[in-house]
Amino acid sequence: MSVGSDVSTALPAVPPEPDMVQLLTPEGVRVEHPDYPLDIPDDEIKALYRDLVLVRRIDTEAIALQRQGELGLWASCLGQEGAQVGAGRALRKQDMSFPTYREHGVAWCQNVDPLVLLGMFRGTNLGGWNPADNNFNLYTIVIGAQTLHAAGYAMGVVRDGAVGTGDPERDTAVLAFFGDGASSQGDVNESFVWAAADNLPIVYFCQNNQWAISAPVTTQSRVPISRRSSGFGFPGVRIDGNDVLASLAVTRKALDQARGGQGPTLIEAFTYRMNPHTTSDDPTRYRLAAETETWKLRDPIERVRAYLAREVGVEHSFFEAIDRESEAMAEHVRAGCRALPDPEPLSAFDHVHAEMTDELREQRDAFAAYLASFEEASA
Amino acid sequence: MSPIMLAKALNEGLRRSLEDDPKVIIMGEDVGKLGGVFRVTDGLQKDFGEARVFDTPLAESGIIGTAVGLAIRGYRPVCEIQFDGFVYPGFDQIVSQVAKMHNRSNGQLKMPITIRIPYGGGIGAVEHHSESPEAYFAHTAGLKVVTCSNPSDAYWMIQQAIKSDDPVIFFEPKRRYWVKGEVADEPDPLHRARIARPGRDATVVAYGPMVATALESATAAEKDGHDLEVIDLRSISPIDTATVVESVKRTGRLVIVHEASVSHGVGAELAARVQEKAFYSLEAPVLRVGGFDTPYPASRLEEEWLPNVDRILDAVDRSLEY
Numbered sequence A: 001m002s003v004g005s006d007v008s009t010a011l012p013a014v015p016p017e018p019d020m021v022q023l024l025t026p027e028g029v030r031v032e033h034p035d036y037p038l039d040i041p042d043d044e045i046k047a048l049y050r051d052l053v054l055v056r057r058i059d060t061e062a063i064a065l066q067r068q069g070e071l072g073l074w075a076s077c078l079g080q081e082g083a084q085v086g087a088g089r090a091l092r093k094q095d096m097s098f099p100t101y102r103e104h105g106v107a108w109c110q111n112v113d114p115l116v117l118l119g120m121f122r123g124t125n126l127g128g129w130n131p132a133d134n135n136f137n138l139y140t141i142v143i144g145a146q147t148l149h150a151a152g153y154a155m156g157v158v159r160d161g162a163v164g165t166g167d168p169e170r171d172t173a174v175l176a177f178f179g180d181g182a183s184s185q186g187d188v189n190e191s192f193v194w195a196a197a198d199n200l201p202i203v204y205f206c207q208n209n210q211w212a213i214s215a216p217v218t219t220q221s222r223v224p225i226s227r228r229s230s231g232f233g234f235p236g237v238r239i240d241g242n243d244v245l246a247s248l249a250v251t252r253k254a255l256d257q258a259r260g261g262q263g264p265t266l267i268e269a270f271t272y273r274m275n276p277h278t279t280s281d282d283p284t285r286y287r288l289a290a291e292t293e294t295w296k297l298r299d300p301i302e303r304v305r306a307y308l309a310r311e312v313g314v315e316h317s318f319f320e321a322i323d324r325e326s327e328a329m330a331e332h333v334r335a336g337c338r339a340l341p342d343p344e345p346l347s348a349f350d351h352v353h354a355e356m357t358d359e360l361r362e363q364r365d366a367f368a369a370y371l372a373s374f375e376e377a378s379a
Numbered sequence B: 001m002s003p004i005m006l007a008k009a010l011n012e013g014l015r016r017s018l019e020d021d022p023k024v025i026i027m028g029e030d031v032g033k034l035g036g037v038f039r040v041t042d043g044l045q046k047d048f049g050e051a052r053v054f055d056t057p058l059a060e061s062g063i064i065g066t067a068v069g070l071a072i073r074g075y076r077p078v079c080e081i082q083f084d085g086f087v088y089p090g091f092d093q094i095v096s097q098v099a100k101m102h103n104r105s106n107g108q109l110k111m112p113i114t115i116r117i118p119y120g121g122g123i124g125a126v127e128h129h130s131e132s133p134e135a136y137f138a139h140t141a142g143l144k145v146v147t148c149s150n151p152s153d154a155y156w157m158i159q160q161a162i163k164s165d166d167p168v169i170f171f172e173p174k175r176r177y178w179v180k181g182e183v184a185d186e187p188d189p190l191h192r193a194r195i196a197r198p199g200r201d202a203t204v205v206a207y208g209p210m211v212a213t214a215l216e217s218a219t220a221a222e223k224d225g226h227d228l229e230v231i232d233l234r235s236i237s238p239i240d241t242a243t244v245v246e247s248v249k250r251t252g253r254l255v256i257v258h259e260a261s262v263s264h265g266v267g268a269e270l271a272a273r274v275q276e277k278a279f280y281s282l283e284a285p286v287l288r289v290g291g292f293d294t295p296y297p298a299s300r301l302e303e304e305w306l307p308n309v310d311r312i313l314d315a316v317d318r319s320l321e322y
Helices: A042-067 A081-089 A104-109 A114-122 A145-159 A186-197 A225-232 A244-259 A289-296 A300-312 A316-339 A345-349 A358-378 B006-020 B044-048 B060-072 B088-098 B134-138 B151-163 B210-223 B241-251 B266-277 B299-305 B309-321
Strands: A096-098 A174-179 A202-208 A236-240 A265-270 B024-028 B053-055 B076-080 B114-119 B144-147 B168-173 B194-197 B202-206 B228-232 B235-237 B254-261 B287-291
Touching: A042 A081, A042 A104, A042 A114, A042 A244, A042 A300, A042 A316, A081 A104, A081 A202, A081 A244, A081 A265, A081 A300, A096 A145, A104 A114, A114 A316, A145 A174, A145 A186, A145 A202, A145 B060, A145 B088, A174 A244, A186 A202, A186 A225, A186 B060, A186 B088, A202 A225, A202 A244, A225 A236, A225 A265, A236 A244, A244 A265, A300 A316, A345 A358, B006 B024, B006 B044, B006 B151, B006 B168, B024 B060, B044 B053, B060 B076, B060 B088, B088 B134, B114 B151, B134 B144, B134 B168, B134 B235, B134 B254, B134 B266, B144 B151, B151 B168, B194 B210, B194 B241, B202 B210, B202 B241, B202 B309, B210 B228, B210 B254, B210 B309, B228 B241, B241 B254, B241 B266, B254 B266, B254 B309, B266 B287, B287 B309
Parallel strands: A096 A174, A174 A202, A202 A265, A236 A265, B024 B053, B024 B076, B076 B114, B114 B168, B144 B168, B202 B228, B202 B254, B254 B287
Antiparallel strands: B144 B235, B194 B228
């Protein structure tokens, strides 16, 4: 390189993108992939369709609740339902998942009541659920931190002898979610190091939704994120993240390999964040509406509906029934959200420690007395 | 048990913890075959196997972050951070994840993680090997922070920290690793301060490596006819304020000693508490003796920079003469 050469010309062009694994085209045509055969009955595809519609309805309702002042914030997963539902449905009941704060579709697949997710966005708690209840960890807001928790959990799985036994009820994998922005975080890269060094039973599922708030993915990476894993020593694969079948098939295979003791895989689900980063964000400042319009044509739900209607001949009544169910779900979310109880002021002290300290008890008691003094005054 | 070195007492305490609970695991840089750069984990991998005592990749955030995951899986990790100044890459995982996970889960997840950190100066080390970062952690809700000053506490407190269902930052006074002492038959409660030397004229509070220096100062003060009470704080968060306040009510004077820079430090917190609870007992302002508000100096300067007997006695004199 000559001294003083222009940096932009000195950089080689980004290598051509690898082909994405796709099993269902945006037009709803089923296609095969040699590495990822998916023998899936139509009823299962219908069930996936139901998942997708309900997840979107939950998401839409949550945005409405934010607009009505019932939620302080919501991080929408619009456009990413296919990636999330496919990955979520690939999990077995003993597998553990580690979400970011946008994996509402995975939560759905793990049977987490959407109302459980609303607490932190309404401000009634900070999450508040037990990961063991649904093998779905707490939402993690610090970007990428959960990928290390996932690696550690996988280390525990190995130590428990729950890998490679051949017992489908016992062998356990871990599914760690993160985004394109998180791929720049040290924690994510450290997690890769751990997973490779210990051949951990972990699958990394990166939803590359093209935007980290206002920063395009090119801010994070010169190469497809799926290629990041090769330097760490494990395979990476890029999938059409708006194709629920590709997500299901590729995640299923990767999880099988992880459970079998064949180590980690990185999946990059190439998708798009159709909505603002959160309800507080204004994407008109950094991206063109035309881009969003283009991605609308790749909608993860429309293609499944088209396939079911055209190729399978599913009757209209099926879709109508799901629409009715999703309206009932919306009502559940709406009414449930408003009924979420505000926390008592003193509850902030309850779970700071497993064993409360004397000094914190003293603070709490003093605050309680202070609060009580108002009640006495008004009585 | 015959007198043993503080590092060996920690080693024995860790061994007991590994024996007592199969979920206890020890992880960190060079803790396996090498036995740690200070040999605190010497022989443990050989006796308990590579699944329970193991070397991690060299990344502190990774050490703490994977410990969080292991805790979620039901393990009781003991992480070693090799030196005080190397903990900062793991800071986010400690203050945002380890400290808050129990609260975030509404009390449903426990984080029984012990993070061992050799700390403090006085060993002629290069930069980042002599720091006293305890106040950062004490300032974070959800963490408990303790430090031992002698082999007996080392042996018992490390076991108590590991048994705790709360995360404990366990600071080890690295320049006292080679100090020998007897191990008591029974432990004191983990978060209780200890009157290391009773006295009448003034209270000197210290912890970790400074307890020995404070005791030396008390011995020296005897020659001047001053009878100093020395309290080993032991627990930095929570602080056993009652023990200190009770002492100050008797002596009327308080000098707080730590290696960490004085501003915004543990001494400031303790001074605030004492003036709140023993205001009318104080005969003089609470004084602090500690590191200056500079980066830890090059090692040829550390003897001047660190609190020593003369600086402690100077503060005691100022308090007594007030």
